[in-house]
Amino acid sequence: MQTRIEGEMLPVLYVSLDPWESIVSETGELSWKSPNVTLQTTTAGAGSSGFLGAVKRSLAGGGLFMTQYKAEGGPGFIAFAAKIPGTIDEHRIEPGRSYMLHRHGFMCATEGVTLGLGFQRSLGAGIFGGDGFRLQQVSGSGTFWTMLGGQVVSHLLAPGEAIDVHPGHVGMFEDSVSFDITMLPGIRNKLFGGDGFFLARLTGPGRIWLQTLTMPNLAHALGPYLGGETVASTAEGSALGVAASSFIRRAFQ
Template sequence: MQSKIIGTTLPVLEIALDAGDAVVGVPDQLSWMSGDVTLTTSMGGAGGGGMWGLVSRAVSGGGLFTTRFEAGRGPGLVAFAAHLPGEIVEVEIGPDRPMLAHRHGFVCGTPGIEITTAAQTALGGLFGGEGFVLQRVAGSGKAWIELGGEIVGYTLEAGRQLLVHPGHVGMFEASVGFEITTIKGVRNALFGGDGLFLARLVGPGKVWLQTLTTAGLAHAVAPYLPGKQG
């Protein structure tokens, strides 16, 4: 199996599969394919823990169903294009190195990858009614994560903190502590009170921040969309 990321602003992940190789992803992530590739959609891939694992993956944004893209007797190719301007990052996952990513970050992974819910916070006013949800990417193998805009990375020493707007949290190692906190002194127009919701990230571990948020993009284009009729 060989992978490459093509492009800059709107990249595409292209994976060349040798006979017998496979990747697992969300059904609607596929952009194009060629060669001897078989698609099998089920409720069993990319999630452990039986029915609870399936529900947990659905809540995290991964959906109940996954598709296995497998090369048969000959080679094949599958490609997954980014949904927003940004980057696709390849990460190596192991039993001692799970990752946490934003709820729509997972693109695909090798069959040993598991996706479940890591954290859920009821901040619907900030995130379009969905609340704030993180995906836990665990298991063993490779995973590809989509992040919005430019990526700013930090390696946090033990005890070092970062306070981040939750939408800019792209991905971080599971060794990093995480909580949603309120910072006083800033007027919060969304909630009509005094306080700003931020994510507190505490080292040790690596953090990937994203400069483009889905909510920020929606806010920027909203004035140019036609109004609802009736």
């Protein structure tokens, strides 16, 4: 198997498969392929054993189904294109290690890589309409590729070193990094600061990968050009309840 990443703002991952080699991704990731690359959609991909494993993967933000691509009768290729402006990165994982990944960050992986539920927190979801904060856990053995929004900023945290991050900008981190959700101090900061109610605190040792662009921020930037009642009310921000709900959604999506 050979891979290459082309492009910068909207990159594409090319995967060249030797005969009978395969790769797995969530459904809907395929962009183009050679005719001899076959598709098989199943709940058992990415290390899931049966339906319950697929449900756990789905709770982490992944799909209930996965698609396996296999080159049959000769070499083939497949391409996965970015869906938003961002960065595609390749990572190698060894047995006994794992990574926590943004719930929309997984692109594809080789056989032997497992995708499951790593973290779920639903603070404020019932009151403010947010759907919680979730992370996927990538483990097993093999190679996997991530797609994070905007540029990826990597930090190597020393033991005990901590950084507070808006939850939406948490892209990925090693399992040695401690993760917790902290609440912003002060009612004015929460309601009028525009940064949401919560921050993610990452504490070393270990490497973290932060993404500069989040889907909610991209949608918010495009909102004034799309029209509609919802966009107008969000832009005006005249009602405190609307503002609080918006901040919570931005924090946890």
